Amino acid sequence: MKLNKGVIGRLYRVEEAALPQSMKRRLAVLGMTNGTDLEVMNNKSGGTMVVKIRGTRFALGRHITENVEVTAL
Amino acid sequence: MITVAFIGNPNCGKTTLFNAYTGAKLKVANWPGVTVEKVEGSFRFQGEEIRLVDLPGTYSLTSYTMEEQVSRDYILSDEVDVVIDVVDASALERNLYLTLQLLELGKPVVIALNMMDIVEKRGMEIDLHRLPEMLGAPVIPVTARKRRGLEVLMHAVVHHKEQKTPDPLIHDHKYPEHSRHRHNHHSEYAMVYSDEVEDQIDRVEERLRKQYPEAGNLRWSALKLLEEDSTLRERYPEALKGLEDVDLEDRIINEKYDFIEEIVQECLLGKESKAELTDRVDRLLTHRVWSIPIFLCIMAFVFFLTFTVGDFLKGYVEILIDQLNGGVAALLSAAGASDMATSLVCDGIIAGVGGIITFLPNIFILFLALALLEDSGYMSRVAYVMDGIMGRLGLSGRAFIPMLLGFGCTVPAIMASRALENRRDRLKTMLVTPFMSCSARLPIYILFSEIFFPEQAMLAAYSMYLIGILMAILTAFVISRADKVRTENALLIELPEYKIPSGRTVFIYVWEKVKDFLTKAGTTIFVASVVMWALLNFGPSGYTPEMSESFGSMLGRFIVPLFAPIGLGFWQIVVALIAGISAKEVVVSSCAVLFGISNINSVSGMDMLHGELLSIGFGPLNAVCLMVFCLLYVPCAATIMTIRKESGSSRWTVLSVLFQFCTAWVMSFLIYQIGSLLLA
Numbered sequence: 225m226k227l228n229k230g231v232i233g234r235l236y237r238v239e240e241a242a243l244p245q246s247m248k249r250r251l252a253v254l255g256m257t258n259g260t261d262l263e264v265m266n267n268k269s270g271g272t273m274v275v276k277i278r279g280t281r282f283a284l285g286r287h288i289t290e291n292v293e294v295t296a297l
Numbered sequence: 298m299i300t301v302a303f304i305g306n307p308n309c310g311k312t313t314l315f316n317a318y319t320g321a322k323l324k325v326a327n328w329p330g331v332t333v334e335k336v337e338g339s340f341r342f343q344g345e346e347i348r349l350v351d352l353p354g355t356y357s358l359t360s361y362t363m364e365e366q367v368s369r370d371y372i373l374s375d376e377v378d379v380v381i382d383v384v385d386a387s388a389l390e391r392n393l394y395l396t397l398q399l400l401e402l403g404k405p406v407v408i409a410l411n412m413m414d415i416v417e418k419r420g421m422e423i424d425l426h427r428l429p430e431m432l433g434a435p436v437i438p439v440t441a442r443k444r445r446g447l448e449v450l451m452h453a454v455v456h457h458k459e460q461k462t463p464d465p466l467i468h469d470h471k472y473p474e475h476s477r478h479r480h481n482h483h484s485e486y487a488m489v490y491s492d493e494v495e496d497q498i499d500r501v502e503e504r505l506r507k508q509y510p511e512a513g514n515l516r517w518s519a520l521k522l523l524e525e526d527s528t529l530r531e532r533y534p535e536a537l538k539g540l541e542d543v544d545l546e547d548r549i550i551n552e553k554y555d556f557i558e559e560i561v562q563e564c565l566l567g568k569e570s571k572a573e574l575t576d577r578v579d580r581l582l583t584h585r586v587w588s589i590p591i592f593l594c595i596m597a598f599v600f601f602l603t604f605t606v607g608d609f610l611k612g613y614v615e616i617l618i619d620q621l622n623g624g625v626a627a628l629l630s631a632a633g634a635s636d637m638a639t640s641l642v643c644d645g646i647i648a649g650v651g652g653i654i655t656f657l658p659n660i661f662i663l664f665l666a667l668a669l670l671e672d673s674g675y676m677s678r679v680a681y682v683m684d685g686i687m688g689r690l691g692l693s694g695r696a697f698i699p700m701l702l703g704f705g706c707t708v709p710a711i712m713a714s715r716a717l718e719n720r721r722d723r724l725k726t727m728l729v730t731p732f733m734s735c736s737a738r739l740p741i742y743i744l745f746s747e748i749f750f751p752e753q754a755m756l757a758a759y760s761m762y763l764i765g766i767l768m769a770i771l772t773a774f775v776i777s778r779a780d781k782v783r784t785e786n787a788l789l790i791e792l793p794e795y796k797i798p799s800g801r802t803v804f805i806y807v808w809e810k811v812k813d814f815l816t817k818a819g820t821t822i823f824v825a826s827v828v829m830w831a832l833l834n835f836g837p838s839g840y841t842p843e844m845s846e847s848f849g850s851m852l853g854r855f856i857v858p859l860f861a862p863i864g865l866g867f868w869q870i871v872v873a874l875i876a877g878i879s880a881k882e883v884v885v886s887s888c889a890v891l892f893g894i895s896n897i898n899s900v901s902g903m904d905m906l907h908g909e910l911l912s913i914g915f916g917p918l919n920a921v922c923l924m925v926f927c928l929l930y931v932p933c934a935a936t937i938m939t940i941r942k943e944s945g946s947s948r949w950t951v952l953s954v955l956f957q958f959c960t961a962w963v964m965s966f967l968i969y970q971i972g973s974l975l976l977a
Binding site: 246247249250251252253254255257258259260265266268269270272274277278279280281282283284285286287288 | 356357359361387388389390391394546547550551554575576579583585677678680681684685688693694718787788789790791792793
């Protein structure tokens with residue numbers, strides 16, 4: 225499933241990010257690499273989300289969340 | 298002298314720690330060639346002069362952003378003796394990524410483990426014995442906000458300045474016995490990669506040694522080359538011949554994070570007990586329905602404070618200025634000064650500069666509020682909250698932060714637009730940010746709304762802010778519709794833990810702004826007042842007390858026809874507006890000089906100005922036009938220069954200035970013409 229369908233309070237594992245290389249690189253540096261677990265903290269209808277990755281909260285825009293493939297844990 | 302570079306992730310408390318050592322005695326400049334701020338301070342410790350340099354907050358040391366490039370080059374330069382890596386202990390996992398990169402640079406690194414109090418509060422502990430063993434660098438627990446651990450940290454710095462090799466490393470990567478790599482790096486480096494990566498590093502190192510004998514720091518250079526770092530690939534183009542396909546970037550990042558996970562498992566003890574305060578607060582502040590009304594209430598409260606508390610304090614400043622003016626006038630006449638000299642000092646300098654200083658309390662409160670919002674961690678939530686609305690305008694929520702900062706001062710706001718990755722977004726944000734009413738425009742609203750709308754002064758001033766926001770939104774919307782290129786405006790921003798703002802950090806931030814304001818009053822506004830006085834007191838026939846025969850009046854009259862259709866066809870106002878391009882407050886100080894009012898912001902001063910304005914036929918409708926025009930017209934000289942620098946394009950700068958002028962003219966025109974019809 226795509227990350228933007230994530231439910232608040234649930235944990236997901238990142239499988240694959242279909243994003244431009246530069247964006248992938250920025251996410252990787254922040255600790256969001258393939259196989260990373262994340263928790264959905266907040267999800268607005270538009271797909272803008274707050275996720276917790278490795279103990280830090282990040283706000284992610286719709287363009288990111290709808291292109292990240294995750295599996296529920 | 299020891300030069301110490303401070304580096305750390307954004308929101309790790311680096312600035313608080315930095316300020317704890319240096320206090321408010323900072324030297325703020327730009328790094329050569331770029332508009333990245335360089336903050337420096339110094340102090341003495343145990344007889345040694347220690348120079349501290351604050352580097353921009355960053356998550357990594359790649360060469361993809363200006364900030365990271367600046368930090369990396371500086372740390373690698375000979376100037377730096379020791380690097381202090383400020384690590385937020387409450388977000389250890391993410392912060393250690395930068396730490397591992399720093400350790401690879403080969404400079405002496407001392408780790409300042411900040412926010413230890415938060416870790417404790419969460420019922421967790423950090424093994425301070427094991428952590429340095431795994432990293433090979435001293436780890437000093439500090440709590441910057443409470444000024445704990447400061448001396449120990451500096452002590453470690455002084456002792457590690459000569460250290461070229463890491464402290465004894467005792468660690469065992471998960472399965473060291475299976476390693477087939479020909480070196481045992483575990484005693485040399487904290488970060489040891491898998492055999493495959495290490496083999497490649499060896500190969501590239503070997504080539505570097507042969508092809509570029511001058512290259513230093515071989516392991517780091519090899520790693521960066523394998524990570525496809527553009528700067529290093531340009532510097533050593535031959536080193537990767539035949540290895541171009543080897544892309545280890547993902548693996549290198551992943552293996553660093555694998556090691557970090559090991560560190561965290563070994564060193565971070567205890568389980569988080571209670572749901573964190575930040576999450577509970579966020580449930581409300583980033584709520585899908587309530588977040589926007591709450592944000593609007595917070596901003597309304599900020600402006601309410603700016604006006605009420607600011608006005609209360611203003612009274613005292615006025616009394617001071619009044620007494621000064623009276624005293625100086627008496628002194629000058631006692632000394633037998635000429636009329637002209639007395640006029641220059643009292644009508645020119647004190648009226649202009651003094652008139653502006655009375656607005657200091659309002660501006661102080663506004664910056665204080667912005668500093669509190671920023672330091673508490675709320676500012677980045679605003680980016681999340683506004684992302685939906687901004688998305689419809691073709692901008693990411695992140696672009697709202699520069700706009701919000703624009704309420705304080707447009708110059709840093711324009712600089713903050715740098716955080717946007719996309720150049721189109723940056724230009725768009727730069728174009729709309731000047732519409733966000735900055736604090737320099739506040740004196741104009743306060744003065745004219747209190748004169749013409751004494752009952753609804755606050756409301757009148759509020760509406761200026763709203764008009765500014767609406768114009769910014771409208772502009773962004775029109776551009777996003779007209780713009781054929783669809784950019785992917787992906788929001789990506791850290792939402793830090795909420796914290797009680799640090800008094801010291803807030804104080805230093807506000808003090809910097811107050812200092813800027815006073816400097817501006819002493820320089821730009823001083824010069825503008827003197828020039829204004831000269832323009833108004835000299836004419837073709839020399840010194841003349843009759844202003845209507847002065848050069849200023851001639852200049853104003855020449856341009857008046859352009860301003861007549863927008864309700865500003867008065868030569869005095871035109872002159873004030875032209876002068877206002879040097880700094881927006883100058884519109885007010887010029888009025889003071891123009892109408893010869895010594896304390897323009899006091900009740901008597903306002904009455905005088907009111908009378909003068911009415912006598913030339915300037916009424917409430919004209920006042921509205923003036924306020925709207927001042928809100929929207931050409932930004933101040935400092936802003937124009939910043940736009941030029943940040944956009945790198947003179948053409949763009951000229952276009953955006955023209956656009957602003959035209960917008961202001963059209964808006965005032967509409968208000969004046971429609972208003973005249975309605976009132977008639």
